[in-house]
Amino acid sequence: MPRMLDVSDEVRAEIGDEEAARLLAGESAPGGYDCTSCRTPGDPEQERTSTVLFVGDETAVLAFAHATCLPSQVVQVTEEQLQGAVRAIGGDTGDPAAAPDPAPAAPEQAVLGVTSGLVLISGELHPALVVEPTAPVARPGSPGGGDDFLPLLIEQGFMPLTELSAVPPALHGWSVLLAAGRLHAVLQPNPGGGRPVAWWQAHQPLQVTDGWRSAATRHQQVLMFAAPVGSIGRQPREDLLRDALDKAAANGKLVAAALPLAGL
Numbered sequence: 018m019p020r021m022l023d024v025s026d027e028v029r030a031e032i033g034d035e036e037a038a039r040l041l042a043g044e045s046a047p048g049g050y051d052c053t054s055c056r057t058p059g060d061p062e063q064e065r066t067s068t069v070l071f072v073g074d075e076t077a078v079l080a081f082a083h084a085t086c087l088p089s090q091v092v093q094v095t096e097e098q099l100q101g102a103v104r105a106i107g108g109d110t111g112d113p114a115a116a117p118d119p120a121p122a123a124p125e126q127a128v129l130g131v132t133s134g135l136v137l138i139s140g141e142l143h144p145a146l147v148v149e150p151t152a153p154v155a156r157p158g159s160p161g162g163g164d165d166f167l168p169l170l171i172e173q174g175f176m177p178l179t180e181l182s183a184v185p186p187a188l189h190g191w192s193v194l195l196a197a198g199r200l201h202a203v204l205q206p207n208p209g210g211g212r213p214v215a216w217w218q219a220h221q222p223l224q225v226t227d228g229w230r231s232a233a234t235r236h237q238q239v240l241m242f243a244a245p246v247g248s249i250g251r252q253p254r255e256d257l258l259r260d261a262l263d264k265a266a267a268n269g270k271l272v273a274a275a276l277p278l279a280g281l
Contacts (some may be wrong), residue, residue: 021061021062021063021064021065021066021084022040022041022061022065022066022068023065023066023067023068023084023088023089024037024040024041024068024089025067025068025088025089025090025091027089027090027091028068028069028070028089028090028091031070031072031077031091032070032079040068043061048060048061048062050066050081052081052082052083052086053069053080053081053082053087053196053197053198057083059081059082059083061081064083064084065083065084065085066081066082066083066084067081067082067083067084067086067087067088067089067090068080068081068089069081069082069087069089069090069091069092070090070091070092071092071196072091072092072093080196080197086234087278090279091212092194092196092279093212093213093214128150128151128152129148129149129150129151129217130148130149130150130151130251131146131147131148131200131203131217131219131223132146132147132149132249132251132252132258133145133146133147133200133223133225133226133229134147134229134255134258134259135228135229135232135255136181136240136242136255136258136259136262137259138181138182138183138184138240139182139183139184142228142232143184143232143236143240144225144229144230144232144233144236144239144240145239145240145241145242146193146200146203146239146240146241146242147241147242147243147244147249147258147262148203148217148241148242148243148244149243149244149245149246149248149249149250150166150245150246151246152246153166153245153246154166154169154245154246156168156169164245164246166243166245166246167243167244167245167270167272170243170272171272173188173191173205174188174189174191174274175188175241175243175272175273175274176272176273176274177269177271177272178242178266178271178272178273179266179267179269180263180266180267181259181262181263181266184240184275185240185273185274185275186274186275187238187274187275187276187277188274188275188276190205190206190213191203191204191205191206191213191216191241191274191276192204192213192276192277192278192279193233193238193239193241193276193277193278193279194215194279195225195230195233195278195279196222197222198224198225198230199222199223199224199225200219200222200223200224200225201218201219201222201223202215202216202217202218202219203215203216203217203218203241203276204216204279213279233278234278237277237278238275238276238277238278239275239276239278240273240274240275240276241273241274241275241276242262242271242272242273243271243272243273244262244265244270244271244272245270248261248264248265248268248270248271249261249262249265
């Protein structure tokens with residue numbers, strides 16, 4: 018039976034025609050795999066399968082996903098992210114599951130707290146990331162003293178919200194990177210062109226719930242909400258997180274966008 022494997026032109030350009038031919042012939046592709054998106058088994062002889070190439074600074078890892086979960090693509094990641102994904106794919110679950118994992122942001126004294134949760138909008142659950150810095154974020158090059166976190170995001174295309182009554186519009190060029198079922202980064206367009214770069218990246222891959230991952234696969238996007246320091250806080254339950262989001266929106270302290278998946 019012919020293999021139903023998708024190798025995009027982008028992936029082919031990275032791995033070469035010979036390796037692509039071996040993949041399509043079944044010489045170097047697995048007979049079965051765990052989808053790097055939904056983490057359920059897949060079979061390239063029974064269902065369309067995508068090749069997803071994660072490229073780090075020095076190494077690259079080829080993964081496989083159901084074509085219904087992800088298209089064949091190349092995803093640029095840091096070497097640290099790539100090694101974390103390799104450990105996760107290999108079954109190392111030693112990474113803490115507790116949220117959130119902070120990463121540096123501008124200015125240096127501020128870190129971004131990122132929390133995942135499901136948000137109910139118009140009767141449907143959507144996967145969401147809530148981003149809140151631990152200190153005011155000044156505009157790069159400014160003397161400080163103010164908080165430009167939301168204005169900077171609005172300039173990038175995020176929309177201010179006064180209520181959570183509808184799904185925010187999609188933001189072109191931004192995406193959410195997950196690998197082996199864990200959250201690795203939020204990617205933004207590269208100012209110099211080329212592949213996207215990390216706007217935020219987890220110090221260690223952040224584990225998400227099965228329900229969150231399932232919703233992300235179903236919608237093929239994640240809603241990102243951002244609020245200035247002190248607006249949301251660390252909420253232990255999703256209903257309390259939603260209450261905090263509603264309050265921030267009503268106070269004019271919330272921006273959002275829908276970001277497509279870059280990999281799962």
